[in-house]
Amino acid sequence: MHVILIAGGWSDEREVSLSGARQIRTALEDLGHEVIFFDPAEDFKNLLPKAKQADFAFINLHGTPGEDGLIQAVLDKANCPYQGTGAAASYLALNKAAAKEVFEARGIRTPEWQLITPPQGTEAPLELNLPVFVKPDKGGSSLGMSLVEKNEDFPAALAKVFAMCQSALVEEYIPGVELTCGILDGAPLPLIMIRPKDGASFFDYENKYAEDGAEEICPAPVSEAITAAIQAQMIVAHHALGLNGYSRGDFILTEEGNAYLLEINTLPGMTPTSLLPRAAGAIGMSFKELIAKLIEVGLRDKAE
Template identity: 30%
Template sequence: MKIVVLSGGRSTERNVSLSSGVKITNALRSKGHKVAYVDSFLGLDIPESELAGLFTSEAEDETNLVISDEVLTTEKINALRTDGSTELFGKNVLKICQMADIVYMGLHGEDGENGKVQGVFDVFNIKYTGSGSLASGIAMDKKFSKEVFVQSNLRTAKYTSTKTSNINASDIPFGFPMVVKPSNGGSSVGTHIIKDESELKEKVADALRFDKEALLEEFIEGREFSVAVVDGEPLPAVEITVDTGWYDFQHKFVENSVTHFITPPELDENLHREMQQMALDTFEALGMENYGRVDFLMKDNEIYVMEANTLPGMTPLSLMPREAEAAGISYADLCERIIDSKVKIYASK
């Protein structure tokens, strides 16, 4: 197949996406596919006649896949373009995507997962992996997805939202500690645990640097798990632990003391099955399809759905590839299975 792997973009998770994109590209090329690796924001400043030559089976260089822990702001990302433009797609991006049989969405974060790219592709009849524009938008917005969880009787942490940092503890229907995060965002950028009211305004203000609205959640002190779903099949659960602090951006993408347990033996089998079923129920509630990942917390043997990821990370340290490996699925096979699953979904429509 001719495949475009679309990565980079203009979200705070740009560097994560670039790392995922190179790994996905090489995996699909190793399977014999002709793959073009494209940065959706910077685009391709080459003559249109040369675009076809970018579909190749030659491996990309993976020697520089270390992800910077720098938080990329909109200003820093826009400065990467030399012409001063800030459009969603760079030069020739749509043209080369139209040349492909399907686009593998290696984007992460706001403009990769919020449905904008998916909506454009739907208009231009471009096939792509992952969920559609509506499900992507709902899942990306943590407040909206929380409301769907509640309406679908999926247990989740208590929450509220704010568009201002001028907020008092009395405005919040639960106590400290609590978690604040941008309503639209990922990779824990702008996310904080607030211990008491003295930190409230400062931490909310930081979350609002990355989105116009911030979500506040009750802090659930429990075990953290993640369950990926591919083609309707839940993979083995991963448990995430850290020696110090919590599972923030640094722990997710920089080599450190994080330990990923694949279905820990002390996890009750019934609880594991319940978690996998909740992942499937979350997919159905949000209208997700093809693949994704659902994050959970477990306290006193009660499982809480925290959020869903429609385009989960595929970096060397990401959770989904580890789950697939535990199920006997190699990285390359996982990428190809995602492609095959979405092709099947398109065929059924």
């Protein structure tokens, strides 16, 4: 097939996107596909005509554009199939506050939260008990995130997010271990436990992408009952948001055994250190086989 590989973009996660694209391109070529690389940051106005000429689009974008559904909307206009979720559900999932409203409506446990917008300013009152996380409402890779433990540090954390032209999601800090659960073609993948390296207060950008970053254990060393409960919760959340193909959810597991869903990523990372390929590997699926599966499911979803 003639595959257009869409990566790069103009978000703060551009370099992560490009890193993953190199590995994806190799896999696509090994599968016998003709690959054309396309960076919307360099040539956005030609996306529609180039997509019309392609048999399939493989999207490896993070943040905006990509996870916000913009690229998917253009591909839909070109009648070009792609892997993963469509435009509307992508936008819903990227907006953490909106996604949390959906989780709560479906009875899915998520940390208490508050949305603060730039018009409210850095002096907006904190409605949650400290400590709290402050993060961009749209975005990923933990960019712009702060752990706030003192009231006097709260305005600076908000200013950090507002400088990224974002609204701020303020989230209750839940002590526990971080677990991630992937979904592939409607079925849950093995859980991964994430242990940030010594000195890190949370799973930040460096922990995610540095070679000496966080320890990632797969399958996660938790009971079968906890594993099954989190996987079931992830399936409910995946369908509640209207997602397709694949996704990856981040959870916090407390000492009491309660799991809290933080957020869901509709275009999980595809770098050598990324979590979803590692979980797929735990069930014997190579990276090349994972790429082939995502194309298969994307073509099937488009035909339905």
